[in-house]
Amino acid sequence: VNGHQRTGxxxxxxxxxxxxxxxxxxxxxxxxxxxxxxxxxxNEFVVTTDTLVAGVHYIGDEAPGSxxxxxLRVNLSDLAAMGARPVAYTLNVALPHDIGDDWLAAFAGGxxxxxxxxxxxxxxxxxxxxxxxxxxTVAAYGEVAEGGALRRxxxxxxxxxxxxxxxxxxxxxxxxxxxELSGVDTAGIEALVERYxxxxxRIELGLRLQGIAxxxxxxxxxxxxxxxxxxxxxxxxxxIESAKVPLAPATAAALEADPGLLQLxxxxxxxxxxxxxxxxxxxxxIAALSADLDLAxxxxxxxxxxxxxxxLDGTGGEIALEFTGWEHG
Amino acid sequence: VNGHQRTGxxxxxxxxxxxxxxxxxxxxxxxxxxxxxxxxxxNEFVVTTDTLVAGVHYIGDEAPGSxxxxxLRVNLSDLAAMGARPVAYTLNVALPHDIGDDWLAAFAGGxxxxxxxxxxxxxxxxxxxxxxxxxxTVAAYGEVAEGGALRRxxxxxxxxxxxxxxxxxxxxxxxxxxxELSGVDTAGIEALVERYxxxxxRIELGLRLQGIAxxxxxxxxxxxxxxxxxxxxxxxxxxIESAKVPLAPATAAALEADPGLLQLxxxxxxxxxxxxxxxxxxxxxIAALSADLDLAxxxxxxxxxxxxxxxLDGTGGEIALEFTGWEHG
Numbered sequence: 299v300n301g302h303q304r305t306g307x308x309x310x311x312x313x314x315x316x317x318x319x320x321x322x323x324x325x326x327x328x329x330x331x332x333x334x335x336x337x338x339x340x341n342e343f344v345v346t347t348d349t350l351v352a353g354v355h356y357i358g359d360e361a362p363g364s365x366x367x368x369x370l371r372v373n374l375s376d377l378a379a380m381g382a383r384p385v386a387y388t389l390n391v392a393l394p395h396d397i398g399d400d401w402l403a404a405f406a407g408g409x410x411x412x413x414x415x416x417x418x419x420x421x422x423x424x425x426x427x428x429x430x431x432x433x434x435t436v437a438a439y440g441e442v443a444e445g446g447a448l449r450r451x452x453x454x455x456x457x458x459x460x461x462x463x464x465x466x467x468x469x470x471x472x473x474x475x476x477x478e479l480s481g482v483d484t485a486g487i488e489a490l491v492e493r494y495x496x497x498x499x500r501i502e503l504g505l506r507l508q509g510i511a512x513x514x515x516x517x518x519x520x521x522x523x524x525x526x527x528x529x530x531x532x533x534x535x536x537x538i539e540s541a542k543v544p545l546a547p548a549t550a551a552a553l554e555a556d557p558g559l560l561q562l563x564x565x566x567x568x569x570x571x572x573x574x575x576x577x578x579x580x581x582x583x584i585a586a587l588s589a590d591l592d593l594a595x596x597x598x599x600x601x602x603x604x605x606x607x608x609x610l611d612g613t614g615g616e617i618a619l620e621f622t623g624w625e626h627g
Numbered sequence: 628v629n630g631h632q633r634t635g636x637x638x639x640x641x642x643x644x645x646x647x648x649x650x651x652x653x654x655x656x657x658x659x660x661x662x663x664x665x666x667x668x669x670n671e672f673v674v675t676t677d678t679l680v681a682g683v684h685y686i687g688d689e690a691p692g693s694x695x696x697x698x699l700r701v702n703l704s705d706l707a708a709m710g711a712r713p714v715a716y717t718l719n720v721a722l723p724h725d726i727g728d729d730w731l732a733a734f735a736g737g738x739x740x741x742x743x744x745x746x747x748x749x750x751x752x753x754x755x756x757x758x759x760x761x762x763x764t765v766a767a768y769g770e771v772a773e774g775g776a777l778r779r780x781x782x783x784x785x786x787x788x789x790x791x792x793x794x795x796x797x798x799x800x801x802x803x804x805x806x807e808l809s810g811v812d813t814a815g816i817e818a819l820v821e822r823y824x825x826x827x828x829r830i831e832l833g834l835r836l837q838g839i840a841x842x843x844x845x846x847x848x849x850x851x852x853x854x855x856x857x858x859x860x861x862x863x864x865x866x867i868e869s870a871k872v873p874l875a876p877a878t879a880a881a882l883e884a885d886p887g888l889l890q891l892x893x894x895x896x897x898x899x900x901x902x903x904x905x906x907x908x909x910x911x912x913i914a915a916l917s918a919d920l921d922l923a924x925x926x927x928x929x930x931x932x933x934x935x936x937x938x939l940d941g942t943g944g945e946i947a948l949e950f951t952g953w954e955h956g
Contacts, residue, residue, distance in 0.1 A: 324671075326778070329860055331705040331844060332675035332769075334776050337665065342653075343672070346661035347766065349719045349753045376660040390678045390719075390764045424678045430759015435719045437676065437766050440661075447663050449655070515660060531658055 307425040314406040315389065318413060318420035322386060325421040333421040335386060335439065342444050346376035347437035357475065358431070362401045363408030364495045365434070370412045371499050372518065373438035375570040378504035379516040381448040382440025384416050389423035390435040397432065416501065446508055448574075453513035453532035457575035457601035460584060462500050462593055464546040465521050467493035469566020470559070481555020486548030493546075497570035503595075506587055507574055514574035520567035522619060525607045528575070535604030540564065541612050544596040561620045564609055575601050636754045643735040644718065647742060647749035651715060654750040662750040664715060664768065671773050675705035676766035686804065687760070691730045692737030693824045694763070699741045700828050701847065702767035704899040707833035708845040710777040711769025713745050718752040719764040726761065745830065775837055777903075782842035782861035786904035786930035789913060791829050791922055793875040794850050796822035798895020799888070810884020815877030822875075826899035832924075835916055836903055843903040849896035851948060854936045857904070864933030869893065870941050873925040890949045893938055904930050 311328055319325035324334035337343050350369050352358040360368075370387065377384050389409070413419060418438070471494025473479045474487045482490070500516075507514060513532055515524045521543070525536045540560060545553065553559050576584060581597070588595040599610075609617040640657055648654035653663035666672050679698050681687040689697075699716065706713050718738070742748060747767070800823025802808045803816045811819070829845070836843060842861055844853045850872070854865045869889060874882065882888050905913060910926070917924040928939075938946040 326780075329856070330779050331708040332673045332711070332776075334671055334673055334709075334771070336671035336773065342663055342665035344661045344663055345717065345751055347717050347719055347751055347753055349721055349755050349762075349764070351721055351755055351757045351759075353758060354756060379660040380663075382661070388674065388676050388766060390676055392678055392680055392762050422674055422676055424676055424764075426678050426680055427683060428680045428759060428762060429682060430680075430757060430762070433678075433721050433757060433759065433762045435678070435753075435764045437717060442663070444665065447661075450659050527658070 310402060310425050314402045315420060315423065315425070318406065318409055321419040322421050325419065328422065335421065337441050340443055341441040344377055344380045344382035344440040344442055344447055345437060346373055347435060348372050349433060349435045351433050352431040360495060362404035363411065366405045366408030367412050367496050369434050369436050370409065371497050371570065373436045374416060374499035374501060375497065375516040375518065377438055377440035378500045379448065379514050379572055380440065380442065381446065381504045381508045381514070382442045383505060384418045384438060384440045384501060386419050386421045386439045388421060388437045392426050392428040392433040394428055394430065394432060448504065448507060448511055448514040450513050450515050450528045450531035453528050453534050453575040453601045455534055455601055455603045456578055457512055458578050458581070458597050459525070459536060459538060459573065459575050459599040459601060460595050461517070461521070461544065461571055461573045461598050462503055462595055463571040464544045464549060464594070465517065465569050465571060466549045466563030466566060467546050468497065468568030468570070469562050470549055470552055471495070472568065473562070479552055482548050482552050486551055489546065490548050494568060497568070499570055500572045502591055503572055503593060506591065510576050510580055510583060510587070511574040512576060514572055517569040517571045517573055518567055520565040521569070521573065522565045522607050522609065523567070524573060529605060529607055535602045535606055536599060537602060537608045537610060538599030540609045540617055542596060542598045544594055565619065639731060639754050643731045644749060644752065644754070647735065647738055650748040651750050654748065657751065664750065666770050669772055670770040673706055673709045673711035673769040673771055673776055674766060675702055676764060677701050678762060678764045680762050681760040689824060691733035692740065695734045695737030696741050696825050698763050698765050699738065700826050700899065702765045703745060703828035703830060704826065704845040704847065706767055706769035707829045708777065708843050708901055709769065709771065710775065710833045710837045710843070711771045712834060713747045713767060713769045713830060715748050715750045716765050716767045718749060721755050721757040721762040723757055723759065723761060777833065777836060777840055777843040779842050779844050779857045779860035782857050782863050782904040782930045784863055784930055784932045785907055786841055787907050787910065787926050788854070788865060788867060788902065788904050788928040788930060789924050790846070790850070790873065790900055790902045790927050791832055791924055792900040793873045793878060793923070794846065794898050794900060795878045795892030795895060796875050797826065797897030797899070798891050799878055799881055800824070801897065802891070808881055811877050811881050815880055818875065819877050823897060826897070828899055829901045831920055832901055832922060835920065839905050839909055839912060839916070840903040841905060843901055846898040846900045846902055847896055849894040850898070850902065851894045851936050851938065852896070853902060858934060858936055862934070864931040864935055864937070865928060866931060866937045866939060867928030869938045869946055871925060871927045873923055894948065
């Protein structure tokens with residue numbers, strides 16, 4: 299944390315952000331030029347970073363604590379996809395002048411809550427002013443045993459394809475926030491919106507998938523697009539059966555009211571579930587893991603020779619995909 | 628690199644940024660959820676991050692390659708201040724729609740040039756769209772021997788205070804760009820502007836200061852403010868003799884034309900020199916280091932009991948400081 303701040307930014311850092319760095323000696327209370335980090339013996343760091351822009355990646359009028367938690371969690375989801383245990387993060391905020399102390403206090407409160415939930419600590423960052431929208435960047439640090447990171451590139455023909463939790467809720471939650479979703483009751487709307495606002499990174503699942511998953515990725519761009527990344531990195535094809543894609547009750551209700559929403563469910567993104575491939579004979583092990591974590595792990599398809607991703611309907615016919623990844627901004 | 632991009636952002640990453648990641652196997656060609664990084668045996672990471680906003684931290688119409696190099700170098704300067712050897716960085720860009728391929732190609736070219744200069748490699752990042760100004764974040768990774776990082780907190784009474792290079796050029800360069808500087812010839816103006824646009828992080832000096840410096844910081848907020856950070860972290864006072872502060876010829880000429888500019892020289896910031904304290908009997912060793920690096924290392928004052936920073940004139944009187952740190956935005 300240094301340079302480029304208005305004098306007021308030092309006070310902001312001291313008041314709202316330095317307390318978040320108390321748990322890591324290498325953060326030096328955010329009072330030095332840089333932080334010092336060392337992975338545990340036999341471990342290496344997994345590093346990921348994402349930027350969220352107000353009005354582009356979130357609406358802007360969300361509760362500041364929710365924005366903070368989503369910012370952290372989209373990064374933690376990447377660590378989960380690599381099978382890493384989160385340990386620390388840096389935070390860069392570019393904030394417009396109309397963001398005041400109340401907003402900052404609530405934002406820092408959201409960070410504090412998720413620091414506790416995930417056992418992570420702020421170790422550095424920057425705070426600057428911008429004439430534009432709030433622009434928030436987190437870089438998150440996880441640890442894995444050396445060489446143990448899950449990759450996108452290990453899928454092989456014959457693998458089964460699994461996905462955690464339910465798919466489509468995030469994209470439908472955003473649609474609901476825009477007032478464009480019908481056929482879902484109020485409780486269902488609330489559940490979808492909450493999934494959009496505060497995703498659940500599947501950290502524990504990622505850790506437990508080491509030795510089981512051949513390839514893994516988190517569903518951020520959309521199930522089809524993210525499976526496409528796996529297919530490309532692994533030089534294979536992926537076929538999924540759309541009827542097997544796990545849906546939350548509210549998402550199922552929305553689909554019943556408007557079957558055309560299937561496209562958005564398959565391609566909408568913002569799910570932050572893990573999709574992974576594993577040997578066909580790992581089914582029992584994965585069922586046991588699902589029970590252990592109390593988290594649905596659903597087989598939705600298979601890996602084949604070839605390239606690209608196909609979604610099949612109940613008769614084995616290919617569903618024409620209107621778009622394959624969510625376009626923001 | 629994942630999530631939140633428009634589809635076009637994937638192409639941008641593949642075309643302009645992935646080639647910059649070719650030198651680090653843990654970057655996975657920017658094609659996985661995260662990068663994997665491990666410090667060398669016996670080393671630990673030093674991590675720093677800074678955000679630059681167009682129109683706030685740079686003017687906006689600079690050559691894109693210069694913007695890229697300044698973005699990297701302000702971060703590398705923090706690593707230098709910790710005595711770390713730079714190894715890698717992540718890059719997050721939020722770019723307005725009117726930034727096109729020419730700009731990106733030139734920006735990536737600046738990164739490529741400084742990757743070569745400093746032996747660093749891009750290992751991850753994010754590319755998103757913004758309706759606001761370009762907002763650029765780098766997190767830079769360096770390595771030091773475990774426990775070997777230079778800190779702000781080690782200054783003790785009796786230490787001498789040294790600064791590298793010359794002070795004030797960056798702030799006067801910005802003033803010159805605004806057409807507000809007189810008494811300096813064209814060559815001098817160009818030299819000052821270049822110092823503002825593309826600072827020189829003192830990496831080699833930082834590495835060599837291990838075992839010599841008791842405390843170190845880079846001059847980003849301004850000489851007085853940054854010495855203030857050292858004084859606070861070390862619970863000491865610092866007194867500098869303003870006549871000893873080393874000046875480039877163009878800066879000396881500007882000061883002669885307008886002695887009031889001394890305030891800006893002492894407090895303006897953007898110098899990216901290192902200021903450090905060392906034992907009084909280290910003078911010979913520091914002189915030898917200066918000769919070895921072909922870099923001026925000038926004794927400008929001393930550490931005392933107490934608190935705060937004083938600047939003294941030629942008669943030992945205290946100079947009233949109008950402001951102590953540069954206010955951006």
